[in-house]
Amino acid sequence: NAGVMQNPRHLVRRRGQEARLRCSPMKGHSHVYWYRQLPEEGLKFMVYLQKENIIDESGMPKERFSAEFPKEGPSILRIQQVVRGDSAAYFCASSPSGGTPGANVLTFGAGSRLTVL
């Protein structure tokens, strides 16, 4: 049973380019969360998605960032016109349901490290 798969593991982009990060949740998991870890910081929540629905995007920057979780295929975090401040590790996590908090603990992927030159 594969865990949460993220790719690419490392991505280098120049300022102004687009970055696409993919996340395949664990088998049987229908909920996906994206977190960002800036250098020397803890993880910050970005967005929570279920299949074809964004449930909570309160942590997403208002511009340039978007996320989707289509009916088929992985979840995608898209960053348009990247800037140096977007350099960070982006972690995806999945869970089987939104149920009782703490009962369905998130499983994290290994992260995608974005470097903006």
Added chain:
Amino acid sequence: GDSVTQMEGPVTLSEEAFLTINCTYTATGYPSLFWYVQYPGEGLQLLLKATKADDKGSNKGFEATYRKETTSFHLEKGSVQVSDSAVYFCALITQGGSEKLVFGKGTKLTVNP
């Protein structure tokens, strides 16, 4: 809003030393509390958790007790090993319909032989 405060690192210990990493929280409602560990170049792994007051989470020799009266969840280990070198994150989830974790900034631990 909800928040988690961890002792600042880095922490450097010799092998077999006693470890304490302090964690306190502020939350509305009744949170579940977690410790995650991040080894170099890897993602986060759940180390232990506690879901109600006075619960003790334990794993791999690490322990933490949910103290509602002091709003704390300090991580302890009696004898650390070199392989415990990692970054440790305290986190919480509060009720609200989603498993949105709130993390502390992390404490980097280095254990020397």
